Amino acid sequence: MQMNREDLLESYRTMRTIRDFEERVHEEFSNGKIPGFVHLYAGEEASAVGVCSHLDGRDAIASTHRGHGHCIAKGCDVRSMMLEIYGRGDGLCGGKGGSMHIADLEKGMLGANGIVGAGPPLICGAAVTAKYRKTGGVAVAFFGDGGSNQGTTLESYNLAKVWNLPVIFVVEDNGYAESTASTWSVGGSQQDRATGFGMPSALVDGHDFFAVHEAAGEMIDRARKGGGPSLLHVKLNRFFGHFEGDAMTYRGPGEIQRLREEKDSLKIFRARVTEAGLLTGDQLDEIDREVMALVNDSITESEAAAPPAHEQLVTDVYVSY
Amino acid sequence: MQMNREDLLESYRTMRTIRDFEERVHEEFSNGKIPGFVHLYAGEEASAVGVCSHLDGRDAIASTHRGHGHCIAKGCDVRSMMLEIYGRGDGLCGGKGGSMHIADLEKGMLGANGIVGAGPPLICGAAVTAKYRKTGGVAVAFFGDGGSNQGTTLESYNLAKVWNLPVIFVVEDNGYAESTASTWSVGGSQQDRATGFGMPSALVDGHDFFAVHEAAGEMIDRARKGGGPSLLHVKLNRFFGHFEGDAMTYRGPGEIQRLREEKDSLKIFRARVTEAGLLTGDQLDEIDREVMALVNDSITESEAAAPPAHEQLVTDVYVSY
Amino acid sequence: MAKKSYRQAINEAIAQEMRRDENVLIWGEDNAGGAGTEGESDAWGGVLGVTKGLFPEFGPDRVLDTPISESAFIGAAAGAAATGLRPVAELMFVDFMGVCFDQIFNQAAKFRYMFGGKAVTPMVIRTMYGAGFRAASQHSQALYPVFTHIPGLKVIIPSSPYEAKGLMIQAIRDDDPCIFFEHKVMYDEEEEVPDDPYTIPFGEANLTREGDDVTIVAFGRMVQMANQAADALEKDGISCTVLDPRTTSPLDTDTILECVEDTGRLVVVDEANPRCSMASDISGIVAQNAFKALKGPIQMVTPPHTPVPFAPELEDAFVPSPDKIAAAVRATMA
Amino acid sequence: MAKKSYRQAINEAIAQEMRRDENVLIWGEDNAGGAGTEGESDAWGGVLGVTKGLFPEFGPDRVLDTPISESAFIGAAAGAAATGLRPVAELMFVDFMGVCFDQIFNQAAKFRYMFGGKAVTPMVIRTMYGAGFRAASQHSQALYPVFTHIPGLKVIIPSSPYEAKGLMIQAIRDDDPCIFFEHKVMYDEEEEVPDDPYTIPFGEANLTREGDDVTIVAFGRMVQMANQAADALEKDGISCTVLDPRTTSPLDTDTILECVEDTGRLVVVDEANPRCSMASDISGIVAQNAFKALKGPIQMVTPPHTPVPFAPELEDAFVPSPDKIAAAVRATMA
Numbered sequence A, B: 001m002q003m004n005r006e007d008l009l010e011s012y013r014t015m016r017t018i019r020d021f022e023e024r025v026h027e028e029f030s031n032g033k034i035p036g037f038v039h040l041y042a043g044e045e046a047s048a049v050g051v052c053s054h055l056d057g058r059d060a061i062a063s064t065h066r067g068h069g070h071c072i073a074k075g076c077d078v079r080s081m082m083l084e085i086y087g088r089g090d091g092l093c094g095g096k097g098g099s100m101h102i103a104d105l106e107k108g109m110l111g112a113n114g115i116v117g118a119g120p121p122l123i124c125g126a127a128v129t130a131k132y133r134k135t136g137g138v139a140v141a142f143f144g145d146g147g148s149n150q151g152t153t154l155e156s157y158n159l160a161k162v163w164n165l166p167v168i169f170v171v172e173d174n175g176y177a178e179s180t181a182s183t184w185s186v187g188g189s190q191q192d193r194a195t196g197f198g199m200p201s202a203l204v205d206g207h208d209f210f211a212v213h214e215a216a217g218e219m220i221d222r223a224r225k226g227g228g229p230s231l232l233h234v235k236l237n238r239f240f241g242h243f244e245g246d247a248m249t250y251r252g253p254g255e256i257q258r259l260r261e262e263k264d265s266l267k268i269f270r271a272r273v274t275e276a277g278l279l280t281g282d283q284l285d286e287i288d289r290e291v292m293a294l295v296n297d298s299i300t301e302s303e304a305a306a307p308p309a310h311e312q313l314v315t316d317v318y319v320s321y
Numbered sequence C, D: 001m002a003k004k005s006y007r008q009a010i011n012e013a014i015a016q017e018m019r020r021d022e023n024v025l026i027w028g029e030d031n032a033g034g035a036g037t038e039g040e041s042d043a044w045g046g047v048l049g050v051t052k053g054l055f056p057e058f059g060p061d062r063v064l065d066t067p068i069s070e071s072a073f074i075g076a077a078a079g080a081a082a083t084g085l086r087p088v089a090e091l092m093f094v095d096f097m098g099v100c101f102d103q104i105f106n107q108a109a110k111f112r113y114m115f116g117g118k119a120v121t122p123m124v125i126r127t128m129y130g131a132g133f134r135a136a137s138q139h140s141q142a143l144y145p146v147f148t149h150i151p152g153l154k155v156i157i158p159s160s161p162y163e164a165k166g167l168m169i170q171a172i173r174d175d176d177p178c179i180f181f182e183h184k185v186m187y188d189e190e191e192e193v194p195d196d197p198y199t200i201p202f203g204e205a206n207l208t209r210e211g212d213d214v215t216i217v218a219f220g221r222m223v224q225m226a227n228q229a230a231d232a233l234e235k236d237g238i239s240c241t242v243l244d245p246r247t248t249s250p251l252d253t254d255t256i257l258e259c260v261e262d263t264g265r266l267v268v269v270d271e272a273n274p275r276c277s278m279a280s281d282i283s284g285i286v287a288q289n290a291f292k293a294l295k296g297p298i299q300m301v302t303p304p305h306t307p308v309p310f311a312p313e314l315e316d317a318f319v320p321s322p323d324k325i326a327a328a329v330r331a332t333m334a
């Protein structure tokens, strides 16, 4: 899958949007402006964007507690997302879901999820819909190294295989589940597990947008053609704590700084495309400015926005009751 | 592990006991004497006995809905078992458990189980006890091809690996989960799954007692020495339906008859040991007579036995309340 | 119109809805009769044959077998429903909810609320419940109070073949997640069931019998027990109203309160264990909202706080009986 | 004796029991602070730090981290308990019960009954519950009514640091499966807590306040809300009894009934959703067993039949408040 200039600019813009979104949420959380459990995706941008840049309206994704990046990559509106994270009435979910339940079904984003391992079963269902209706659509489940040990995830590998569903399982292995190392918690290996359930798989460097994009492209292609499920093991890192407030004492000294210097997917992308003469630094700088403005506006708007109306407490439980 | 004559006689006696037990339960169920869901183990004897003949008082096993064979192989009293299956007050579980919940913790038999996939997590706990107390004990989880697709089972593979527990996972693959073929329901393969979680594994012919015995011996040995969990994939067949009453129309024509002729683990055992001059036909015939008498007596006793006293309905819910 | 069994009524309801709406698919263990075997196709149709015949008519795209992976295939029903299908998934026995409850109570049930009203999740989970089958502790539970507790779920408990057909069609057409409780002991019970499709609305209690002295509220299989008790009491000149709420969520609170206003006495009959049960639930609602109408103590008839025993003699003592119900009615009048 | 937080009280109880009995082990996600990392050991001690300090003292054989595999490690607790250990396993949030409930309600809870009284399963499951943390629908539920419904489980809901320590030690020494509910909003609340180990028996309600007019039964965090309401009502000359049952299973029915006999009025305050709740449960028990003593309708104070919303304004409206409790008390006297 060759990417043209527009594709590259678009992917960069999306990665930058995720990065700025998370950096600003981090700031405002520290300022006490944002309530609840907030899990940031900064550092993992190349995974969500490398995969989702292949997707369109036929396709669905399921996410995790660390869902902002997947939402943005699947096209959710940044303003509505920020309003949601602030718990405002005009938020993407009316302020009722918050960061951990942010979703946009119209965009094929089946939701962030507060339950580790809950996405894969759901995505099998979205894949059944696509397969039954012969839309050529695929369904992608993103989950972490920790989520790869949840029985619901492992069962889904088998169901997707047995039902020959157009599913891509993306293991975003950022090295930790909360404070627990994936080197400790994952017996065997992600790829051997895929083999165990009869799925093809690949291991890619999740800081390299192009590596993710290429591997995901093959799998999505195969799935669209009826070739069944695949597993993509993406090695990457998170720049912030498990959730906001995490002191990260379990991480090695200087780990974060080193990562920000050497494993920043945006820096790597920029260097790659400029050195190859595909894009210019100016083009990217302009995007940086535009994105920063967009995200800052969304913060300003969110801070001023109103909470949900009191009646909203008891609405939306059922379609009819 | 060389087996001496006593070992061989003992193993044959146990296999014969299981066979006769199940054949007679089948008969009496057909006569309407036995209530409830009854799942028979006939045809699979070499698996339970091949594995359990290595076990002693330090060791624990967890079983399934098809649990009679595992109980007998782990040393449960046949009379008490039959009384339990009849729902009598003197049954192994006071008549409260029945066939699907037959258990004997003193014998390290953690119970048949009505929930597919429930045994593996429990057996991880038994293994923790053995490991923590340094008894050298091992814990064996028996489950079926169907149970190998339950998330609880798959999670247990990983936990046993990560905690380096003395567990042996024995997949008794009899080709069906109820009416569903394991060739259809199991994506990938049992051994590749073991590799996926970092466990050594083996595939054996479950009609061949010696093959099971040898493979299990190695795994149990390794586990006792702190070498961690293993998975044993046992291919075998059940001679009766999924449960009593199953018309088995999903099975191929003549399948059962062929199996009884060609895949009878008792016939195979007998031929092997007599041809090798290890045991004589007379010795085995004598065991056959003794076992038949024992099982028949247990039926006679069970038919005459009294149901649990009415008060038993509300006892044994708690140790104290 | 012909006599049909509870099993046939459910099967017919599903078949008619599948003919009407191509978005209706079904799946569950052995629902197609067992996949991949060398024997007959449509061999089983579910463990007790409820879906038999659907595979031959609707084929492998709409009638699917599953591995024994409840979290995956129940969750798949939620995911399929949220993306436009109307799946009817089978959780063979409700006792198995423990391996897949998250997909039901945190996912399907909460999508609409968490997503600010933007999700529609039209799915039905068919599941067997109830004691009397000699199936012991892990295949005999009721558990509908647990589902009733969860906002976002609708809980349906049909008490007869006629009720089962109408409520199943309603459930399939309903846009919220529905848990449909089938009593395993009732599958062979027969009554007149219309051949044409029909629906029975949720949240509208069925007044199966009108009386002056005591209101009996009963669920599922307990409705017939309550009516048997009422027959016996009739002879002693005690006349009972027997109310079948049909659904525990939504619950027809108005009709229950009206009946209690009329009779002044209440007995609730619930096959579930007693604590935090439907017996508790109805009692609380009445004690709060119709207190002044009550002439005597509310009586709750339930099994004891124990698992379901295997031995037939114990199991029979576990389940509420017409005698126990009649005794409770008398107690309210004492 | 010193002031200690709810968090410290629980930590101290576990540490003292681990010193007393080498059969006590603990495990759960990050309980040891996170295994296999390059950073500090004992970094976390559970997600909110309740088990911090136990790993350094008791080491890797007795304080274990787990993968995110609740069915496996909660089931392992049942298996370890049935074979002689006394594990204290952590289900981080009770909202996660949906991925492991089978091991709790069909296995641990039923062993003793199914096996004819021959099993002893001394395990404690520590779990966080409750709203007010801005943690939204899947991290804020109460759900203790679901566990209370299950025969074979004991359900403990400590309402303060003092209660938490005594009840935790009792739970660890108890021979039945215990579910210990910790309210996440209360971890930093402090009160005087004795340094020495002590136990508080199960099934003995704590009379936190005695009054003549109305009996308020409240659970966990609701006990302090009820007492705040009672303070306010005192000023208007309404005197309340506030009862903390401490455990919902076993339940101190006698004391509840006695208090209602005395006051003639009952308000039940429950942080769980209303249907088939503890509010229902207590109401039903009282309406059946103390009806004649009741002078007015029972009032149940619970959240609405909705998931827990994220927006702080909505969440605050979701949780029962002293005002709502006071209004309910007035309603019983109207």
Ligand SMILES: Cc1ncc(C[n+]2csc(CCOP(=O)(O)OP(=O)(O)O)c2C)c(N)n1
Binding pocket: A039, A064, A065, A066, A114, A115, A116, A117, A143, A144, A145, A146, A147, A148, A174, A176, A177, A178, A242, D029, D068, D070, D092, D096, D099
């Ligand atoms: C079933 C379940 N168990 C535990 C948790 C608590 N929890 C939330 S996130 C998390 C760690 C997840 O790690 P991973 O899957 O690697 O994702 P990451 O946070 O690294 O992106 C845990 C244990 C949960 N939300 N759900």
Ligand SMILES: Cc1ncc(C[n+]2csc(CCOP(=O)(O)OP(=O)(O)O)c2C)c(N)n1
Binding pocket: B039, B064, B065, B066, B114, B115, B116, B117, B143, B144, B145, B146, B147, B148, B174, B176, B177, B178, B242, C029, C068, C070, C092, C096, C099
């Ligand atoms: C969680 C759960 N799902 C479904 C069932 C119903 N069920 C009982 S046995 C069985 C088939 C099990 O097949 P397998 O594991 O291969 O064991 P086998 O019967 O062949 O010995 C099924 C589906 C159950 N008891 N528990």
Ligand SMILES: [Mg+2]
Binding pocket: A144, A145, A146, A172, A173, A174, A175, A176, A177, A178
């Ligand atoms: Mg991770």
Ligand SMILES: [Mg+2]
Binding pocket: B144, B145, B146, B172, B173, B174, B175, B176, B177, B178
């Ligand atoms: Mg099988």
